[in-house]
Amino acid sequence: MAEKKPPFSKEQLMRIIEQHPTPFHIYHEEAIRANARKLLAAFGWAPAFKEYFAVKATPNPHILKILHEEGCGADCSSLPELILAEKSGIRGEDIIFTSNDTPANEFIKAKELGAVINLDDISHIDFLEKNAGIPELICFRYNPGPLREGGNAIIGSPEESKYGLTRKQLLDAYRIMRDKGAQRFGLHTMVISNELDPNYFIETANMMFDLVVEIFRTLKIRVEFVNFGGGIGIPYRPEQQAVDLDYLSRGLKESYDRKIVANGLHPLKLAMESGRMITGPYGYLVATVLHKKEIYKNYVGLDACMANLMRPGIYGAYHHITVMGKEDWPLGYIYDVTGSLCENNDKFAVNRKLPMVEIGDVMVIHDTGAHGYAMGFNYNGKLRSAELLLKADGSVEMIRRAETIEDYFATLNF
Ligand SMILES: *Cc1c(COP(=O)(O)O)cnc(C)c1O
16 A cells, blocks of 8 residues: 655645745655665665666756765766766766667767766667777667567567667677777666566566677676666555565665576666656646646546646546645535646546535645656646655755746746
C-alpha cells in the first residue's frame, strides 16, 4: 500500500496559497533528498554506483542542485537540458548525454562539457566524428529487439521501439570506435517504463552482464560501466507497492557476482538514469475547484488543466486526489475532475470516488513530481503554473514563477 498523504495540513496549505495562488506544483525537498539517499545506499555495494537523474522528469535547476548535493549526476537529451545541468553545477562525467535523432550542436555541447556521450545508433559514430570529434569515452545504447539468445520474454517488445543499436551493430560499433581511438567504453539500455516489478530490472541486468562478457570475449574490450537507464515505476495507485530497492539491489548483486565477478570483470561500474522514482511521489499539483456541473455525469472543474499535468489526458494515467480538509469524509460521490481546455481529454480523473466537493475546495493531485510540470504546453492559450519548493523548516521557495500573458506573446512576431 502506498500512503497518499500530502506533506502539509490544510492550514499550512492555505497559508501557502495566500502567498502563491493556485494552481502550482509543490515539491517536498526533504523527501526527495531522503529518497535519493535511499537509492544510493541500496547500491552501496556496486562499484562507483551513479544515479544520473533524468532531467526531463523535473527540469528545474533547484531540483538538479539538490540531487547533485546528494551525489546524483544528470541525464540530458537536448541542448537546453545540457545547459540546465551545466548551470546547476553538474560537470564532466557527472552528465550523461542519452539522446536520439540528435542534432550536431547537441553533440558539440556534450563533448565540450566532457559529458559521457551515449550513442543511439551506429550511424552516429560518423556524425559525431564529423561534428564534434571522437571522445575518449563512448557509450552505446543497446536495443535487445525480439529477444532471442541472452534476452527474455518479459521485458516488453523493444523491437517496436526506436531506440538503440541491435546486438550485431553494437559489437561492430565498439570495434569501430576503438579503431577510431576511443579508449573507454560504456553500455546502456532502457527497455521499460514505469515498471513496478523489480524482476524486470534483474532480468535486464542478466542480459546486460552477459553482453559485457561477450564484448570482452569477442573484442577484448573491457566495458567500464553499465547504465540501466530509467523506468523504475512508482505506485500511482494507493493499492500499488513501490519497488523494493533492497530486493532489486540484491538481485543485481547476485547477477553481478555470477556473471561479472566470476568472469574476472570486476570492477564494473553501475549506473541508472531514474527520473520518475526519484521525484515523482514528492511533487503535488495544487488546484482550486472553480465550478461544478451536473449533466449526464457530475463534473468538478479546477483552475488547473492539462497544461499543468498531461499524464491523465494522454495516457489515461491514474493520479490520486486528496480534497483538503475532507480526508476523513466518506467517498460518497463520483466525479470527473476536469480542466478548462476545449479538449475532452482534459480530465485529471474519470469516475473518481471523492467526498462531496464544493466550489472553493482545494484539491491536491499526487505524484506530479516527475513528468508533471515538465510535459506542460500552451494549447488553448493556457499558461504553465509556478513551481514551489517546500523546505525542511516548512518554508516555501518559489523556484519557477507562473507564466504570464507577456510570456505567451513573447515569441509572436506581430
Ligand atoms: C525518460 C528517460 C529516463 C527516465 O525515465 P523515468 O521513467 O523517469 O525513470 C531515463 N533515460 C532515458 C534515456 C529516458 O528516455
